[in-house]
Amino acid sequence: MFFKDKHCPTCGGSGTQVFTPLKPEERKALGTHRTDLWRCTAPGCRWYQPWGHQTGGGRLPEELQNPGADTSA
Numbered sequence: 001m002f003f004k005d006k007h008c009p010t011c012g013g014s015g016t017q018v019f020t021p022l023k024p025e026e027r028k029a030l031g032t033h034r035t036d037l038w039r040c041t042a043p044g045c046r047w048y049q050p051w052g053h054q055t056g057g058g059r060l061p062e063e064l065q066n067p068g069a070d071t072s073a
């Protein structure tokens, strides 16, 4: 399950990114049990947000950052 019509404020640009629901370990790292939080899957990105809006979103800890894109650049 994912959606891909969201803009990511930390990726920037005019395009949209694919978002997926937070995994249990990601929710644990944030200290939340919310199930309506989604994260951007772009390489190197740590952004997460509630389903419908960027307000209330933020950045995951660095250890949960997506794998970087430097090998494919």
Ligand SMILES: [Zn+2]
Pocket (backbone or CB within 6 Å): 008, 009, 010, 011, 017, 040, 041, 042, 045, 046, 047
């Ligand atoms: Zn992003």
